[in-house]
Amino acid sequence: MGTSYPSPITPSNTRIGWIGIGVMGSAMASRLLSSGFSLIIYARNPSKADSLLSLGAQLADSPAHLAKSCDIVFTMLGHPQDVRQIVLSENTGVLSGLNPNGVIVDHTSSHPELAKEIYAAAREKNCWAVDAPVSGGDLGARNGNLTIFAAGDESIVCWLSPLLQIMGSKVSYMGGPGNGHxxxxxxxxxxxxxxxxxxxxxxxxxxxxxxxxxxxxxxxxxxxxxxxxxxxxxxxxxxxxxxxxxxxxxxxxxxxxxxxxxxxxxxxxxxxxxxxxxxxxxxxxxxxxxxxxxxxxxxxxxxxxxxxx
The missing domain is CATH 1.10.1040.10 (N-(1-d-carboxylethyl)-l-norvaline Dehydrogenase; domain 2)
Structure with a gap:
């Protein structure tokens, strides 16, 4: 990949997946839906997905199945071990299903070393990974006023900016993998x-x-x-x-x-x-x-x- 992603992000040509629909994740995903993007979501407890499904989201039965249908997969989970399981699990994880040039964006407050590991594993599959944790709480998530600390390949972060700016009022590029966390x-x-x-x-x-x-x-x-x-x-x-x-x-x-x-x-x-x-x-x-x-x-x-x- 050169200095920019080949296809501009638009609601009509960008397929988005979302994993993690707690207080923060649900509010952030709702903003993407309200902006016209279609979402495929995965939830370990599908009953928690009802509000997003009512807004038009679709439900996948595994992270890998979700990833196969998406250009970008966002994660907003609780702990680093959750991120490791959801992203890196063999056969069922996001990376096992993501197509070449696919992008993983992790909004979880996770560990910098894990972000580096995910970035390296993504590059081996000709995919990309961005660690982009957020600050601003539940009010910031609902109002799109989050501060986002994005790290990874700078051209990918720039390409993602139309989506990040829907969720955050300030997006800062922090450098290489792990720097966001x-x-x-x-x-x-x-x-x-x-x-x-x-x-x-x-x-x-x-x-x-x-x-x-x-x-x-x-x-x-x-x-x-x-x-x-x-x-x-x-x-x-x-x-x-x-x-x-x-x-x-x-x-x-x-x-x-x-x-x-x-x-x-x-x-x-x-x-x-x-x-x-x-x-x-x-x-x-x-x-x-x-x-x-x-x-x-x-x-x-x-x-x-x-x-x-």
Whole structure:
């Protein structure tokens, strides 16, 4: 392939597959359907596909069967092991069915090394792989305001831009395979720190007798303000812990950062991340409390428990 993909992306000539229809994946896939693209979807639990089927999506019985009928396959799954199974499984995985010049786009918050492995396996089949995790939560997914960190072959990312721009208001090319997931891990380190700071700020405000909505309104325009506050502050106050992303996913994301070791040579450095380590422990506390399926804004419940609120 040269500097661009030979066929422009249009609803009439581009066949799209989608795997992963949780809160985020379903909203993202819905935006493609609403933009006129036809979708074939695969769901391990087909009953969860009803809303997309009502919008015109078709259902495939395996990732490989889906891939055989598609030019592009998007995945939005929970964990790296899910991505490995769905994409790389022999005979049933996406790559086993994808036709030459087909493209896999993984939106999962996954591991950079797995992205490199998938890219290499795709190239062996004369296919392409892009790792393109997202940030912006469930509201961003529904409104098409996600930030997308795309990595892989730059010409393929450019070719994909008409689709990525339907789902995201900002698409950044981050470099070679795995860099998208590395960017997302760093993003989650900052998000986790913001969630922790906001949880502690709201808990402190309540303890000292401040009206928390008024406190948040006062600080929102200053240095303490953040997108995390905009997205989750009111939900924390209202104890609305409906998930955009599960708390257990933050344990996974933080773990990929905290446990990161670059290579295996003696002179390689372990990345020391004290704030991320603490945040991972606190999210692990949510999981231990049985709250792993709450939204990440539920972190405030851990801080409130610690303070007897």
């Amino acid at each position: 590395s960017c997302k891990i760093a993003n989650q380190i900052v998000v986790g720190a913001n969630l922790l700071g906001l949880s502690e700020g709201l808990t402190f405000a309540k303890k000292v007798g401040l009206e928390r909505n008024h406190w948040m309104e006062a600080v929102q325009g200053g240095a303490a303000g953040s997108m995390v506050m905009d997205l989750f502050g009111q939900r924390m106050i209202d104890k609305d812990f409906k998930p955009g992303a599960f708390a257990e996913y933050m344990v996974k994301d933080m773990g990929m950062g905290v446990d990161f070791i670059e290579g295996e040579k003696e002179d390689d450095k372990i990345v020391v991340l004290p704030c991320a380590s603490l945040t991972k422990q606190l999210f692990s506390g949510m999981v231990a409390n049985g709250d792993e399926k709450l939204g990440t804004q539920g972190l405030i419940s851990v801080i409130e428990r610690m303070n007897g609120v």
